[in-house]
Amino acid sequence: MKNNKIYLDYAATTPVDAEVLKTMLPYFSEEFGNASSLHSFGRNSADAVFNARLNLAHFFKCTGEEIVFTSGATESNNLAIKGVLRAYNKNNKKLPADERKKPHIITTVFEHSCVLKTCQKLEKEKKIDLTYLPVYSDGVIKIADLEKAIRENTLLISIMYVNNEIGTVQPISQIGKLLAHINEQREEKIIFHTDATQAVAYFDTNVKRLGVDLLSMSAHKIYGPKGVGMLYVKKGTKITQIQDGGAQEFALRAGTLNSAGIVGLGKAIEVLEKNKKKETKKIKELRDYLINKILKEVSNVRLNGSRSKRSPNNINLSFSDVEGESLLLYLDAGNIAASTGSACSSGSLNPSHVLLALGLKPEQAHGSLRISLGKYTTKKELIIFIAKLKKVLEKLRKVSGEILKEYYSKKK
Numbered sequence: 001m002k003n004n005k006i007y008l009d010y011a012a013t014t015p016v017d018a019e020v021l022k023t024m025l026p027y028f029s030e031e032f033g034n035a036s037s038l039h040s041f042g043r044n045s046a047d048a049v050f051n052a053r054l055n056l057a058h059f060f061k062c063t064g065e066e067i068v069f070t071s072g073a074t075e076s077n078n079l080a081i082k083g084v085l086r087a088y089n090k091n092n093k094k095l096p097a098d099e100r101k102k103p104h105i106i107t108t109v110f111e112h113s114c115v116l117k118t119c120q121k122l123e124k125e126k127k128i129d130l131t132y133l134p135v136y137s138d139g140v141i142k143i144a145d146l147e148k149a150i151r152e153n154t155l156l157i158s159i160m161y162v163n164n165e166i167g168t169v170q171p172i173s174q175i176g177k178l179l180a181h182i183n184e185q186r187e188e189k190i191i192f193h194t195d196a197t198q199a200v201a202y203f204d205t206n207v208k209r210l211g212v213d214l215l216s217m218s219a220h221k222i223y224g225p226k227g228v229g230m231l232y233v234k235k236g237t238k239i240t241q242i243q244d245g246g247a248q249e250f251a252l253r254a255g256t257l258n259s260a261g262i263v264g265l266g267k268a269i270e271v272l273e274k275n276k277k278k279e280t281k282k283i284k285e286l287r288d289y290l291i292n293k294i295l296k297e298v299s300n301v302r303l304n305g306s307r308s309k310r311s312p313n314n315i316n317l318s319f320s321d322v323e324g325e326s327l328l329l330y331l332d333a334g335n336i337a338a339s340t341g342s343a344c345s346s347g348s349l350n351p352s353h354v355l356l357a358l359g360l361k362p363e364q365a366h367g368s369l370r371i372s373l374g375k376y377t378t379k380k381e382l383i384i385f386i387a388k389l390k391k392v393l394e395k396l397r398k399v400s401g402e403i404l405k406e407y408y409s410k411k412k
């Protein structure tokens with residue numbers, strides 16, 4: 001709690017950890033060298049980037065050469081999908097015309113917009129065949145659907161680890177195992193990518209156990225700075241850079257390295273690794289306290305997505321007879337920050353594609369609120385939040401309840 005403000009939107013972004021900030025600061029000023037320069041200024045930056053890379057490699061259980069620094073998860077996801085496709089096409093063009101195959105990509109209906117829009121655009125441009133896996137009312141996909149969707153020309157599977165809106169966890173390591181088995185019998189291997197942006201802080205990130213070839217993440221979700229992230233690229237994965245320029249990052253991501261940001265990401269991972277177990281337990285207890293209290297004390301509310309297969313920090317609720325946006329603004333006026341969906345899609349008044357995919361009616365999706373907890377959340381803050389939420393709901397339901405009921409009944 002800062003200046004009486006309560007922040008319950010850690011899935012949107014997190015504050016930079018004090019230790020992380022301290023480690024980064026010299027790399028904005030005296031250690032400003034370009035990590036690609038050969039002189040001592042450059043070497044100092046390159047050393048710092050090297051150490052950050054080692055921290056990440058240790059955390060994800062891979063080698064430093066398998067870490068590609070990017071500007072965040074949006075870029076990592078774009079690089080993963082377009083980079084794999086570009087490498088495939090390069091090779092495909094060399095084949096006789098009758099042997100060329102249009103590649104097939106499998107994703108899910110409820111990915112983050114940077115994966116969904118990338119795939120949708122490629123499909124519209126007729127560059128790929130695309131299959132969306134459905135998600136069920138528990139917010140989890142079914143492996144049987146994935147098995148059925150795999151084709152002879154399947155090139156890539158991109159499935160998020162933890163959904164950013166409802167916090168549900170997908171069976172990534174099970175999919176990894178299945179693909180390892182399927183790939184044994186295939187000449188052209190299927191590449192497996194996961195967007196682990198919301199998972200890194202709480203779930204297993206051992207890339208070998210997960211069985212992934214590509215994994216995206218972002219520093220600002222784990223108390224690091226904004227504008228820096230990473231794509232894990234398993235050695236041997238067929239992928240090409242998507243922006244042209246220098247040969248940085250093993251020729252996979254052109255552009256001067258954001259050395260201060262990378263140092264921040266490296267430190268954020270180190271701090272996270274040290275406290276992950278303890279923090280996960282604490283945050284999970286707070287989440288369960290909040291869910292139990294709200295379901296018991298607030299009327300006409302539902303928890304969206306599975307209760308057990310969900311991130312320790314996510315609570316996504318739908319309240320009947322209220323608009324999520326009004327709820328959010330009233331809470332904000334009461335110094336509480338929450339969200340109606342992902343930060344990237346707020347500002348749009350369309351109901352969340354994630355909640356609709358779960359089978360919610362538009363009015364239920366419109367009345368949703370995402371509360372996401374973090375390492376600075378306290379029980380005291382949650383007690384204040386529950387009290388304010390009850391007051392705001394009472395007020396809004398009195399004012400808008402009847403109007404909304406009439407509006408949605410006319411729409412049917």
Ligand SMILES: Cc1ncc(COP(=O)(O)O)c(C=O)c1O
Nearest residue numbers: 072073074112164195197198218
């Ligand atoms: C699951 C997921 N993927 C991707 C992103 C985009 O990350 P970035 O802000 O680093 O581009 C986010 C951020 O909200 C996210 O939650």
